[in-house]
Amino acid sequence: MQICILGGGVIGVTTAWYLARDGHRVTLVERHPEVARETSRANGGQLSYRYVAPLADPSVLPKLPHWLLARDSALRFVPRLDVQQWRWCIAFLRACTTAQSRRTTAELLGLGMLSQQLMHELVAAEPLAFDYVRNGKLVVYRDAAAFDGARRQADYQAQFGCVQHALDGPACVALEPALAHVGDRLAGGIHTPGEEAGDCDRFTRGLAGAAARDGVELKLGVELTGLRVKGHRVTAAATSAGDLEADAFVICLGFRSQPLLASLDVHVPVYPLKGYSLTVPAAPGRGAPRVSVTDAHHKVVYAPLGEQLRIAGMVDLTGTRADADHERIALLARQARDTFPDAGDYDAASAWTGMRPATPDSKPVIGPTPYRNLWLNTGHGALGFTLACGSARVLADRIAGREPPLDADAFAPGR
Ligand SMILES: Cc1cc2nc3c(=O)[nH]c(=O)nc-3n(C[C@H](O)[C@H](O)[C@H](O)COP(=O)(O)OP(=O)(O)OC[C@H]3O[C@@H](n4cnc5c(N)ncnc54)[C@H](O)[C@@H]3O)c2cc1C
Numbered sequence: 367m368q369i370c371i372l373g374g375g376v377i378g379v380t381t382a383w384y385l386a387r388d389g390h391r392v393t394l395v396e397r398h399p400e401v402a403r404e405t406s407r408a409n410g411g412q413l414s415y416r417y418v419a420p421l422a423d424p425s426v427l428p429k430l431p432h433w434l435l436a437r438d439s440a441l442r443f444v445p446r447l448d449v450q451q452w453r454w455c456i457a458f459l460r461a462c463t464t465a466q467s468r469r470t471t472a473e474l475l476g477l478g479m480l481s482q483q484l485m486h487e488l489v490a491a492e493p494l495a496f497d498y499v500r501n502g503k504l505v506v507y508r509d510a511a512a513f514d515g516a517r518r519q520a521d522y523q524a525q526f527g528c529v530q531h532a533l534d535g536p537a538c539v540a541l542e543p544a545l546a547h548v549g550d551r552l553a554g555g556i557h558t559p560g561e562e563a564g565d566c567d568r569f570t571r572g573l574a575g576a577a578a579r580d581g582v583e584l585k586l587g588v589e590l591t592g593l594r595v596k597g598h599r600v601t602a603a604a605t606s607a608g609d610l611e612a613d614a615f616v617i618c619l620g621f622r623s624q625p626l627l628a629s630l631d632v633h634v635p636v637y638p639l640k641g642y643s644l645t646v647p648a649a650p651g652r653g654a655p656r657v658s659v660t661d662a663h664h665k666v667v668y669a670p671l672g673e674q675l676r677i678a679g680m681v682d683l684t685g686t687r688a689d690a691d692h693e694r695i696a697l698l699a700r701q702a703r704d705t706f707p708d709a710g711d712y713d714a715a716s717a718w719t720g721m722r723p724a725t726p727d728s729k730p731v732i733g734p735t736p737y738r739n740l741w742l743n744t745g746h747g748a749l750g751f752t753l754a755c756g757s758a759r760v761l762a763d764r765i766a767g768r769e770p771p772l773d774a775d776a777f778a779p780g781r
Pocket residue numbers: 372373374375376377378395396397398401402403404405406407408409410411412413414588589590591618619620621622639640641642643667678679719720721722723744745746747748749750751752753
């Protein structure tokens with residue numbers, strides 16, 4: 367089959383690679399001259415297959431007033447005259463039940479575990495250089511109540527085969543000596559030895575190169591302007607390089623999937639959650655952490671990527687403009703300097719802003735649409751790098767009519 371993938375972030379490129387391996391003729395359309403120039407560019411670098419619990423949880427409800435009012439909270443909401451934003455918020459609040467949060471956690475753990483297994487197979491098949499490390503993840507908590515909640519979550523996840531250990535403050539510092547500066551402020555941490563990290567940008571560009579060698583046609587610098595439809599089929603993608611015909615089309619446009627699909631009366635609840643990162647020239651083992659660390663209090667992740675430390679955080683529900691907020695980036699830098707003061711040269715840090723393509727229930731949207739040859743693989747929120755391989759495999763299975771290795775209905779559009 368001739369398949370046209372729309373969008374060249376980590377999701378589109380991974381989808382292209384898996385579909386090419388299934389023997390399809392694949393074209394990928396990306397408006398930038400290179401792949402991974404938007405949200406897949408400088409994200410947190412975490413392959414956190416076991417940290418997939420959704421944001422929508424009853425525990426967030428008491429925190430909402432703070433998010434609305436405080437400039438320096440990790441999550442920030444600025445209401446807009448935007449019906450999509452309000453629809454998203456209402457669906458998010460509806461998803462904040464214990465039953466749904468637990469069900470979603472179990473479903474995302476299944477997709478996470480599948481993604482890890484497939485990532486291992488992928489790196490064995492394609493020797494990609496992307497600062498990939500299997501170094502484990504330590505999530506540290508600064509207050510006892512939050513640490514207790516994390517221990518309960520780890521206990522719940524143990525039934526799904528997740529190996530996680532609760533550590534007290536001194537044990538956290540013993541595991542990651544770079545935490546010494548904040549050691550006396552730590553209530554404890556959860557260590558997950560099986561977690562991994564890597565540079566999503568280098569992964570995506572490397573995999574695009576491998577896919578191109580396997581015959582995938584990369585149409586870079588080509589803007590999609592719409593889809594042409596006839597009855598219940600898409601006949602062509604209208605682009606700045608003319609119409610592209612194919613037997614099937616896959617939407618992987620990140621947060622821009624929503625408006626494109628709405629023009630066809632297909633509604634996916636994907637809305638951008640803005641975040642920021644800093645990339646600091648660093649010295650792992652000499653002030654910079656060697657394991658991936660998440661500071662749960664500030665919701666900031668730290669990943670050692672070769673000679674650099676990637677610091678990422680903030681969740682801003684502030685609209686669809688991808689412009690940088692310098693106050694938020696400065697806050698991220700202050701928090702990082704406070705936690706790891708000797709990690710590297712903060713003055714030489716490069717800052718980045720990204721838009722997580724988020725759904726209210728934190729699950730990606732993978733599967734068919736009412737148009738018989740139009741498929742979706744989008745809405746991966748804060749977990750696109752982590753879930754890319756599993757999501758692409760599930761979509762490839764659905765296109766081939768094979769039974770996916772997990773309950774694909776959990777991720778289907780309109781679920
Ligand atoms: C601060 C931050 C930290 C994060 N940390 C992590 C992490 O540690 N681990 C993790 O797993 N995930 C993380 N994420 C999430 C992850 O980055 C995203 O889920 C992922 O990048 C989404 O990939 P995507 O391919 O769907 O979207 P994108 O990377 O945005 O790709 C969509 C592509 O579509 C293209 N496009 C859009 N419109 C058009 C058009 N009209 N014509 C042609 N092309 C078009 C865009 O140019 C873009 O390249 C983080 C995100 C942020 C913002």
